Every structure is written in C-alpha cells, then in structure tokens.
Amino acid sequence: MFGYVLSGGVNGIDSYTVRVEADVSEGMPVFELVGYLGVEVREAKERVRTAIRNSGYQFPIKHVTINLAPADIRKSKTGYDLAMAISLLLAVGRIKTEKTEKCLFIGELTLNGEIKGVEGILPVILNAEKEGMKRCIIPCENIPEVPMSSGTKIIAVSTLKETVGYLNGDIEIAPLKKREVGIVYEKNENDFRYVNGQKIIRRGIEVAVCGMHNVLMVGPPGAGKTMIAKCIPTVMPKLNREESLEVSKIYSVAGKLAPGRGLITERPFVAPHHTITDIGMIGGGSRLRPGAVSFAHRGVLFLDEFPEFARAPLEALRQPLEDGEVCIERNNGSCIYPSVFMLVAAMNPCPCGMYPDRRRCNCSPASIKRYMSRLSRPLLDRIDICLNVNKPDFDEMFAEEENESSEDIRERVERVRYRQRKRYGDRGILFNSEMSPEDIKNYCSLGDKEEEFLKSSLKNMDVSARSCHKILRVARTVADMSDSEDITVRALTEAIHLNRMYDGSAKADI
Amino acid sequence: MKDDIMYDYWWACMGEGYSRALLSLVMQAGSSRRLYEMDERSMAGLKGISKESARIIVEKRKSWDPEKKFEDFGKTGIRFVPYYLKEYPEKLRRISGHPFALFVKGELPEDDTKTVAVIGARNCSEYGRRVASEFGRGLALAGVPVISGMAYGIDGIAQNACLDEGGRSYAVLGCGVDICYPESNRNLYNRLSGNGGIISEYPPGCPPKASLFPPRNRIISALSDLVIVVEARKRSGTLITVDMALEQGKDIAVVPGRITDPLSEGCVSLWKQGAIPVSDIEDITEIIGKSNIKGQRVRDEKDHEEALIIDGSENEKLIFSRLDLDPKSIEQIRRETMLETFELIEGIMLLRIKGLIREVGKDCYVRG
Numbered sequence A: 001m002f003g004y005v006l007s008g009g010v011n012g013i014d015s016y017t018v019r020v021e022a023d024v025s026e027g028m029p030v031f032e033l034v035g036y037l038g039v040e041v042r043e044a045k046e047r048v049r050t051a052i053r054n055s056g057y058q059f060p061i062k063h064v065t066i067n068l069a070p071a072d073i074r075k076s077k078t079g080y081d082l083a084m085a086i087s088l089l090l091a092v093g094r095i096k097t098e099k100t101e102k103c104l105f106i107g108e109l110t111l112n113g114e115i116k117g118v119e120g121i122l123p124v125i126l127n128a129e130k131e132g133m134k135r136c137i138i139p140c141e142n143i144p145e146v147p148m149s150s151g152t153k154i155i156a157v158s159t160l161k162e163t164v165g166y167l168n169g170d171i172e173i174a175p176l177k178k179r180e181v182g183i184v185y186e187k188n189e190n191d192f193r194y195v196n197g198q199k200i201i202r203r204g205i206e207v208a209v210c211g212m213h214n215v216l217m218v219g220p221p222g223a224g225k226t227m228i229a230k231c232i233p234t235v236m237p238k239l240n241r242e243e244s245l246e247v248s249k250i251y252s253v254a255g256k257l258a259p260g261r262g263l264i265t266e267r268p269f270v271a272p273h274h275t276i277t278d279i280g281m282i283g284g285g286s287r288l289r290p291g292a293v294s295f296a297h298r299g300v301l302f303l304d305e306f307p308e309f310a311r312a313p314l315e316a317l318r319q320p321l322e323d324g325e326v327c328i329e330r331n332n333g334s335c336i337y338p339s340v341f342m343l344v345a346a347m348n349p350c351p352c353g354m355y356p357d358r359r360r361c362n363c364s365p366a367s368i369k370r371y372m373s374r375l376s377r378p379l380l381d382r383i384d385i386c387l388n389v390n391k392p393d394f395d396e397m398f399a400e401e402e403n404e405s406s407e408d409i410r411e412r413v414e415r416v417r418y419r420q421r422k423r424y425g426d427r428g429i430l431f432n433s434e435m436s437p438e439d440i441k442n443y444c445s446l447g448d449k450e451e452e453f454l455k456s457s458l459k460n461m462d463v464s465a466r467s468c469h470k471i472l473r474v475a476r477t478v479a480d481m482s483d484s485e486d487i488t489v490r491a492l493t494e495a496i497h498l499n500r501m502y503d504g505s506a507k508a509d510i
Numbered sequence B: 001m002k003d004d005i006m007y008d009y010w011w012a013c014m015g016e017g018y019s020r021a022l023l024s025l026v027m028q029a030g031s032s033r034r035l036y037e038m039d040e041r042s043m044a045g046l047k048g049i050s051k052e053s054a055r056i057i058v059e060k061r062k063s064w065d066p067e068k069k070f071e072d073f074g075k076t077g078i079r080f081v082p083y084y085l086k087e088y089p090e091k092l093r094r095i096s097g098h099p100f101a102l103f104v105k106g107e108l109p110e111d112d113t114k115t116v117a118v119i120g121a122r123n124c125s126e127y128g129r130r131v132a133s134e135f136g137r138g139l140a141l142a143g144v145p146v147i148s149g150m151a152y153g154i155d156g157i158a159q160n161a162c163l164d165e166g167g168r169s170y171a172v173l174g175c176g177v178d179i180c181y182p183e184s185n186r187n188l189y190n191r192l193s194g195n196g197g198i199i200s201e202y203p204p205g206c207p208p209k210a211s212l213f214p215p216r217n218r219i220i221s222a223l224s225d226l227v228i229v230v231e232a233r234k235r236s237g238t239l240i241t242v243d244m245a246l247e248q249g250k251d252i253a254v255v256p257g258r259i260t261d262p263l264s265e266g267c268v269s270l271w272k273q274g275a276i277p278v279s280d281i282e283d284i285t286e287i288i289g290k291s292n293i294k295g296q297r298v299r300d301e302k303d304h305e306e307a308l309i310i311d312g313s314e315n316e317k318l319i320f321s322r323l324d325l326d327p328k329s330i331e332q333i334r335r336e337t338m339l340e341t342f343e344l345i346e347g348i349m350l351l352r353i354k355g356l357i358r359e360v361g362k363d364c365y366v367r368g
Helices: A044-054 A081-091 A121-130 A140-145 A160-168 A199-211 A225-235 A241-253 A278-282 A311-316 A318-323 A365-373 A406-424 A437-443 A448-460 A467-481 A489-499 B005-013 B019-029 B032-037 B040-044 B051-062 B066-074 B126-141 B154-164 B183-194 B210-223 B237-247 B262-272 B281-287 B301-311 B314-322 B330-337 B341-354
Strands: A002-011 A014-025 A031-034 A063-069 A103-105 A135-139 A153-157 A215-218 A300-303 A325-330 A333-338 A342-347 A385-388 B079-082 B101-106 B116-119 B146-148 B169-172 B196-200 B226-229 B251-254 B357-359 B364-367
Touching: A002 A081, A002 A121, A014 A081, A014 A121, A031 A044, A044 A081, A063 A081, A081 A103, A081 A160, A121 A135, A121 A140, A121 A241, A135 A140, A140 A153, A153 A160, A199 A215, A199 A225, A199 A385, A199 A406, A199 A467, A199 A489, A199 B330, A199 B341, A215 A225, A225 A300, A225 A342, A225 A406, A241 A333, A278 A311, A311 A318, A318 A325, A385 A489, A406 A467, A437 A467, A448 A467, A448 A489, A448 B341, A467 A489, A489 B341, B005 B019, B005 B032, B005 B066, B005 B079, B005 B101, B019 B032, B040 B051, B101 B183, B116 B126, B116 B154, B116 B210, B116 B237, B126 B146, B126 B154, B126 B281, B146 B154, B146 B210, B154 B169, B154 B183, B169 B183, B169 B210, B183 B196, B196 B210, B210 B237, B226 B237, B226 B262, B226 B281, B237 B251, B237 B262, B251 B262, B251 B281, B301 B314, B314 B330, B314 B341, B330 B341, B330 B364, B341 B357
Parallel strands: A002 A103, A031 A063, A103 A135, A135 A153, A215 A342, A215 A385, A300 A342, B116 B146, B116 B226, B146 B169, B169 B196, B226 B251
Antiparallel strands: A002 A014, A014 A063, A325 A333, B079 B101, B101 B196, B357 B364
16 A cells, blocks of 8 residues: 655755655554654654544554655655655545645644644745645644745645545635735834934945945944944845745745744844854754855845954855855755845954044054954955944934935935846846956946046055955946946045045054 | 173173163172173172072073174174263263163264153054154254154154154164064164164063063163153053153153043143143253254144145135044044035045045044
8 A cells, every 4th residue: 555745855945845655565563764864854753653643543553664755865854744644644545535646745743643833834835836736735833934925725734633634625724815924024123214414324335235335334332333234224125026035935944934924025134143153154053054144145244343253254254255155065965055145244443442532542553453453354355345433423313304214215226226237137246246357347447537546546545456346346336326337536536435444553553 | 801892791691681780790790701700609699689590690601602692793783882881871871770781773872962752652642643743853853863762652653753854863672672672663663773773771682571661761761861751641651761760860841731631641740740841842942952953944734734725625625624633533524514425525535645634543534
C-alpha cells in the first residue's frame, strides 16, 4: 500500500517541492524514515505516530516506510510532519480523495493532533504558486503571512482530524479570501517632519538616498544621529510587491514575521548592537539563518557606534556591499540570502564625543587617532558620503515651523530614482552608487571647466585621488536631483563637500 | 683630561633615571674615570647612590669598552657636552642640579642671546593654536629663539611657527636626541636640527618614559629668560615647568584666557599668583628687555586676512564674519547666516581654498 503527497522545503529564501511518500507493507512492525533527514525531521516519527493515534485513527502495526524525495537534499525543520501523516493515512486508505493531487501540505504536528505554525511558510506558498499547485494546506497560525493574492487555494487547518475531514469531503473549509490576508503595517512613527532644523543633514541624507550612497554620520552624543537614521527608510520609495515579498521571505524563513502583521510593506531598518558577531551580521550558524545584512534587505542597516564593532563583522560586510547578496557555503550545499541595503554608520568624533570643542574634550591626538584607526579602510572606501551631525539649537528644536515631511522628500527621491533606472536600463545596476569605473567614464564625463575645477579642488582641498570616483558618483546624483544630464561645477562642489571623510584630528594637530 | 671625555660619556650613558645624581657622584669621586675604576663597594659608599644602582652600573660596565663606544658615538654626529666644557650653556650651569652633560643635535643656544620658552597644553584649543603660532612667528621676527619641548599642541605649534618665519628654535626632549617623540612631529624634528637644536640630558637611544619628562622641564626653563604659558589645564605638566622656572628665578608670563575655559584655568591661576599677562609680542620683548625688532610688523596676519576677504563675495564675507576661534559646525553657521545650503557650501569651500578658514573635525570650521 502506497501513498504520497507534496510538501515544501526551504533553501536560503527559496523553496523547493518535496515529495513525501509512504509505504505500508507486511513484515516486522517498524517505522522507518529516510531521505537525508536532520535530527528534528527524524524526530517526526514519534510526533506522527502519536498524533495519528490521538486523532482517532489506528497506526498500522506493519512495516511502515516514509521517504522524503529528492533524497539527496538535506531536510531540516518540522514542516514535513503534516505531509508525513497525510501520506501515511493515504497509504492505509483512511483518506480517499482526488484532492491530494497537486496539493501541498505543510505544518508541524503536536502529540494530540494539532497543527502548529512553521517558519518560512511564505517561500513555500510562493513556490506552490509557481509550480501551479491547486491547493496549499497550511497551519492556521501562519495565516497572517500569506501573500495578498494567490492563484493557489490556501486552506488553513488547525488539527489533523480537520484536515482528514476536509480531504474526505466530510467538512468544508473555504479557501482564505483575499481580504483576510496581507494586513498592512501601521504608519511608521518616524518622519522627517519631526526633525527640526538640521537642514544641511536633511539635504545630505536626501542625496544619499537618491543615489543609494552609503553614509557615515559623525557627531557628539545626543545630536540626533539615531533619530535621523531611523527616518531614512521613510524617504525611500515604497516597497513594490516583488520587493515586499522578497523582504517578507527573509523574515519568514527566520520566523521573524511578527504575528498578525502580515507581509512587510515598510522598508526595514536594522540596527544591530555593536557586539554582533560575524555570523549575526551576514548569516549562517548551526541553524542556518539570515544575518542583519539580509534583514536590512531593501532598507537600511544602521551601525551605531561604528568604531566599537569588532573587526570580523565589519570585514564581513564587504561581500554583501559589493554583490548585494550573501553566499553561505556549508558542507551540505550553499545558500544565498539577498542583501541590498543602504549602510548608515554613526560615530562620535573622538572617544569622549566632544571633539573639536576643546573646552569639553581632552582626548589626546593619539587617542583620537587610535579611535579612528579602528575603522577599516576598505569599508570606508565603500562609504561615499560623510555628514556632520551637531546638536540642534534649542530655538530651532522648539520652533513651530512646519518641516518638510518624509512623504514630500520621497516624491523627489522617486523622481531621481526613475532617472537612474532609465539611464542604467540594461547595465544591470539601479543606482549611481553602483557605477563601476567603466560606467563613471561613460556617464560622468566632465566639461573642460568642470574638469579643471575638480583637479584644482583635489589639489587645494587635500582630497585623495581615490576619492575621485566617489566624488563623481555623488556628483552624478546631485546633477540628477536637479534634472541635469551635465555634471556642473555646482554639483561637483556639493559632492566634494559631502564626500570628505572625517579623519579625526590627523591634520589639525601637529 | 682630554682622554677622560670617553669616561664622561660612559658615565652620562649610565644616567637614565638618576640623571640628577650623576654630577654629584662625579664631584665626590673626583672624575668619571675614577668612577670607572672604582669597585662596587666603594661606589655604593658614595652619597646619593643605592647599592642596587651601584651593582647595575658595575654590571653594565663589564661589557663597556670606553674607547670603542666613544668612537662609535663620534660617528653619529651627535655632540656630547659635559658640564665643564665652555660650550655648556652658562644659563644652565647656574642652576642647582644642572645636568652632568648634554647631548645635542644641531646647536646649543648662545649664552648672550635672550631666549623665550613657549609652553602649554598638548590638547590645545584653536585659541591656543592661534596665539602660539602668532608668538612663535613674532619671536622669530624679533630674533628671539623659541625654546620648548617639541610636544603635541602648543610646544610644537610655537616652534613650527618660529621656524616658518626663519627663526631659531631649540627643543629639549625627554628621550634620546636620536628619537623623535612624538612621531607625528617628525617634520619639526628634522627642521630643528638645521635651524636650532635638539637637546637632551639622556643618552642616544633612551626611549621616552613618563618619568623622564618632568626633569627635562628644568632644562627648558633654565635655558630661557622668560617662560610664556599659552594654555594650561589645572593639573598640567606645563605647571611643572613653571615651578622649576620660579625656583630658578625666571619671569613667568601667561596668555589670558576666559575664566570659564578649562584650558585657561592654569593661566588664570598663575596670573593671580603674579605672572605677567601678555597679549602681543611687544609685551614680551619689553619683559626680556630686547628693544624691538627688525622694523617688521608682527601682526600682519589680520591685514592679510582683510585683503583676501575684500575680494570675496558677499556670502564669503558673511560666513567669515560669523567664524572665530571656537569651532562652529556648518549647521550652526547656517543658522546664523540663514544662507541656503548650497550657498553655504560654496562659500566655505572658497574660503578654505583661500586659506582663510580651516576645518577641524568634520564640517566644523575656525578662522585661520
């Protein structure tokens, strides 16, 4: 006697179909589970056996074999429980139906036959849709994670008995309706409307967001670096459906989709503590999980107290910054987590935070130098814009003046982003910050006057030659913001201003 | 006597740590040659040396070939000046506890030239930087050498400014004269050996140690006719030099600062104790009794600034007028000038290129 159903496994943030087959034959009464299984999957044996019995069905006293195919991919997580139980009941004839055709089962069983939610339901459903499944049976607990519209019928169940009843046609369960799913996040409470004054920073941030340039903010404690950083996602264009699914998939596989919240529709803002490890940063670990860079996918990764981070997690940032994804290699295969994010780092100008106000800062030049030297050069090279954030003036802090809201800024950002998309259409990049030296040559050509200006500035302002590309990338963005194809002296001036990195007091103190 | 100098050299090289005792021990023994020939017991019997120190000296002596060592030393180009030589500065010889010998790279200050020490905080403010550099230049023009410790901050700034204006300057180090400390003053170090001198009582190769710095301060004050304190915190190393100078009967001058600034606390309290406040180079030349100067104006920096700013745009003038020696962030300048972001950025950039303002920290500016 043989029966099979389909289920789904997750690799990275994508899902693949797994065929769960059960065979019941004469012989010694044993229960075998095969198919390259992780420990938690092998333990399903006891859960399945007990759940079947406690749901009022008889567990066959025969030779039972269950196989998870393809048998050469390692299976992990507990989502196969339901599919195992159903295939077994199918094999012994307790379920007689056509409904298991093109139907995908996922869910964890408890000993009394209830069905618990699992991590990573979203990629499984998306895969089911892609593979043209007719039905997808999921735990009720996972309802909030179901995407907005789906061609596949989504049936939510809470017990094994209910599932069997539904398959046999004894009870009716209506597929989830569209309105029940995809609850939208409430409004983000951060908004540039509440940032008083700080006009210079606002402009700097706008340039950065328009071209997706990474930013370093330098300023004394309490100046508002964190508040400004939190506002950055609010001026980015809204997530579109694909992006929203992508981000939600990452949170889904990590089991971090907040219950009752549905898909993620806000740009993520991720601020790991500076004690984070390299695995926490880019992902991995014994239970494979995405890291902070992937949780910040399509949003902002905020590293406060930048110099306090350990070397390893910062160096690990280089690949995701370069490639927009993290590839984790392990002995049983590799997996890829997307990580396209804007890096926003913040730091104090010196260990006490008050430099260059010498009335309050008594940090020696050597200690400031030591503090600065904790930053990794290669990482700084990937940061195009450096901003000073200073304490706002009290008058301005309490001014009644209406500030520009994030929404207004976002409109401008969207326009500039559109300009970039149009320009780079077939270059495979989206933003000015991604331009290669080759692209810079093509898209950032300067007139004679501008070139002369750049050269003399490099000399007069003590700008390093390696900053030149960064300046041109930023200048391209500034020009785009004024709807100009030509990079003007004005754009270059602003780019140079934005690009100059803070280097401690290296030059100030002889 | 002439041959004895190699023993003097040996004795000076023993000096790390008990440099003040070196001279008195030589006096007791009669000469450093006698010390060299002395056995451990009789050396320990002298006043001012412990048994342990005597043991170490005797131990080190075993592997020391005076003739060879002195010959090797001759190749370094560093001069060795024991106290009895004529070159040994008279000003120094006059103080009690003067060093047994000096090591010199470059020159020693001449005895009949008036000299001034400019000393102060390492982590100085922009105000201190400005004053130190103004005084450094002014003293150079007045033909007065600047003596200091080549440290970060005031010391180095004053000495650099003095050399910039073609003056002479002498640095007294708390390590061997062949070691540049702090390393970031390497450029100054190189210039000093050609336009003045680098002086130390510690032998070449002696690394900088915290305990070696206070004793060197007595040399700084001894070599100068006047000690000017530009900026000093309440408990600062600068004040050690002032104490030494007072013991030696030197004049002390201070640069007045605001009473609320921690960096002026030292100066203000010295002022209250009777130090002379100075505000320009004429004040200084008057104290040391050196009638002015080669007819040159010292404070031409202001004129220079004025000339440059007259050519500037209205925005530049506006921005410049809002800046002084307290660092101001670009956001503060914007609030005060109400300029548009771009006008401000452009104005600041032009002012920077002209050298009228400087950036300290990210996007924080001061004049000069």
